[in-house]
Amino acid sequence: MPGPVKIHDLTIYTPAQRANLLKRTESDMTPFLEGVKPIIEKVRQEGDAALVHYAKAFDKAEITENTIKASAEDFDKAFETLSPDVMEAIRFAVKNIKEFHQAQVPELLRLSEARPGVFTGDRFTPIESVACYIPRGKGSFPSVVMMTTIPAAVAKVPNLFIVTPPGPDGKVDDATLVAARLAGVENVYKCGGAQAVAAVAYGTKTVPKADKIVGPGSPWLMAAKQLLADLIQPGTPAGPSESIVLADSTANPHIAALDLIIESEHGPDSSAFLITPSREVAEKAARAIPEYWEKIGPMRTEYSSTVLTGEKGGIVLTRDMDQALEFINDYAPEHLEVLSSEPFQYLGKVKNAGEVLMGENTPLTLGNYLLGPNAVLPTSGAARTSSCLCVYDFLKMTSVGYVTKPAYDELAKHAHCLATYEGFEGHALAVSEERQKAFKK
Numbered sequence: 001m002p003g004p005v006k007i008h009d010l011t012i013y014t015p016a017q018r019a020n021l022l023k024r025t026e027s028d029m030t031p032f033l034e035g036v037k038p039i040i041e042k043v044r045q046e047g048d049a050a051l052v053h054y055a056k057a058f059d060k061a062e063i064t065e066n067t068i069k070a071s072a073e074d075f076d077k078a079f080e081t082l083s084p085d086v087m088e089a090i091r092f093a094v095k096n097i098k099e100f101h102q103a104q105v106p107e108l109l110r111l112s113e114a115r116p117g118v119f120t121g122d123r124f125t126p127i128e129s130v131a132c133y134i135p136r137g138k139g140s141f142p143s144v145v146m147m148t149t150i151p152a153a154v155a156k157v158p159n160l161f162i163v164t165p166p167g168p169d170g171k172v173d174d175a176t177l178v179a180a181r182l183a184g185v186e187n188v189y190k191c192g193g194a195q196a197v198a199a200v201a202y203g204t205k206t207v208p209k210a211d212k213i214v215g216p217g218s219p220w221l222m223a224a225k226q227l228l229a230d231l232i233q234p235g236t237p238a239g240p241s242e243s244i245v246l247a248d249s250t251a252n253p254h255i256a257a258l259d260l261i262i263e264s265e266h267g268p269d270s271s272a273f274l275i276t277p278s279r280e281v282a283e284k285a286a287r288a289i290p291e292y293w294e295k296i297g298p299m300r301t302e303y304s305s306t307v308l309t310g311e312k313g314g315i316v317l318t319r320d321m322d323q324a325l326e327f328i329n330d331y332a333p334e335h336l337e338v339l340s341s342e343p344f345q346y347l348g349k350v351k352n353a354g355e356v357l358m359g360e361n362t363p364l365t366l367g368n369y370l371l372g373p374n375a376v377l378p379t380s381g382a383a384r385t386s387s388c389l390c391v392y393d394f395l396k397m398t399s400v401g402y403v404t405k406p407a408y409d410e411l412a413k414h415a416h417c418l419a420t421y422e423g424f425e426g427h428a429l430a431v432s433e434e435r436q437k438a439f440k441k
């Protein structure tokens with residue numbers, strides 16, 4: 001039987017104890033960075049053969065160089081095998097996620113007249129090739145297929161493909177293949193963790209080289225992304241899942257307990273807190289959690305209880321809602337859920353969070369799977385500066401400018417002055433009277 005859920009009393013914690021609560025698994029990447037270096041090197045030197053080797057070593061999967069890529073038959077079989085209710089749920093989710101992300105698509109060319117005869121704007125073009133990483137260690141994640149490939153497809157990325165660890169049967173999970181095809185992706189490669197990042201950074205005989213990799217995963221994946229960031233754009237840093245449930249005194253403690261468990265069950269490396277100024281909500285939720293653990297399986301109970309009885313999870317008791325919100329903004333959680341009869345009174349005070357789900361009918365589960373907004377979100381405090389995965393992750397912006405003849409002189413005069421000040425004589429010359437002379441040559 002797991003120990004009691006930890007109650008961290010922030011009203012009496014020292015600054016050091018408070019700082020400790022802000023830590024995540026990724027706060028010390030040293031062992032992961034060291035661990036993945038030889039993996040990256042082996043993939044660089046041996047390519048596909050290394051992928052076969054690591055599939056066996058880490059995923060207990062027997063694959064060959066010829067089966068690294070999922071075949072068309074694998075896709076067809078997945079469609080035949082998957083149960084109709086899962087298929088229907090995937091179609092429902094695909095529709096919501098697609099509609100949400102289509103609304104993000106910007107005008108592809110925006111040009112406006114900034115001054116008379118001077119036109120400026122932006123042009124958006126998709127990134128040429130993107131690999132979507134779909135984790136598969138402690139579960140399979142068709143939801144992550146939808147969250148990564150749909151915004152990329154909406155952005156019209158021309159070369160879009162998936163990398164994901166094989167299961168012990170040497171196959172890609174059925175729902176992953178179904179979700180991939182429904183999102184328009186037919187190229188799926190069986191490789192996981194650091195070896196997958198190295199494969200798409202260098203390219204192998206089978207796995208294409210990509211410009212960018214998106215998608216969440218274990219700290220091994222995060223470490224490889226960090227080490228290979230010069231070769232491949234590593235996207236939103238999305239590591240072990242984490243959440244904060246914020247509850248005021250009007251919140252139902254049982255709902256708070258249920259929703260605290262959600263992200264705590266991802267793995268022992270996750271983080272999950274319920275934060276409240278109400279001792280009653282805190283104590284009732286703490287008592288309810290073991291009852292709910294009995295209703296989920298032993299593996300998920302073990303993960304959840306490891307998190308909620310340890311230093312990276314549990315219940316945080318605060319003086320008031322302002323102290324709770326101050327902690328949240330310092331923590332910058334991946335997922336934030338607000339439980340209150342009036343949740344919107346707190347939204348304006350949230351500065352740092354990957355997503356905010358409002359009220360007792362919007363549990364994190366809905367956001368994870370099918371509400372529409374993206375559930376691939378910055379972890380480990382990266383929400384202070386990074387955003388949720390979105391259509392813009394798959395587009396790049398190019399500035400566009402056009403100056404008409406009548407508008408030229410005024411701009412040239414000031415540009416000449418600044419170029420001269422900076423000592424760039426060639427820059428200045430190009431906008432001097434030499435230009436008028438050149439037109440006549």
Ligand SMILES: NC(=O)c1ccc[n+]([C@@H]2O[C@H](COP(=O)([O-])OP(=O)(O)OC[C@H]3O[C@@H](n4cnc5c(N)ncnc54)[C@H](O)[C@@H]3O)[C@@H](O)[C@H]2O)c1
Pocket residue numbers: 035036058059134135136137138139141144165191192193194195216217218219220221238239240241266267269270334375376377379
């Ligand atoms: N942020 C998000 O949007 C989001 C979504 C879903 C899951 N997640 C998180 O992603 C993570 C998924 O992790 P996972 O383990 O289930 O799947 P994973 O695919 O990220 O990890 C499995 C891979 O890790 C590598 N690995 C395992 N042990 C290793 C070792 N000792 N040395 C080197 N490499 C090793 C192997 O390559 C293996 O294929 C979880 O932490 C989960 O919380 C995050």
Ligand SMILES: N[C@H](CO)Cc1c[nH]c[nH+]1
Pocket residue numbers: 141143144240241242263334368375376377
């Ligand atoms: N909570 C994850 C993101 O941190 C998303 C997910 C998918 N499946 C279950 N959960």
Ligand SMILES: [Zn+2]
Pocket residue numbers: 241262263266368
């Ligand atoms: Zn989750």
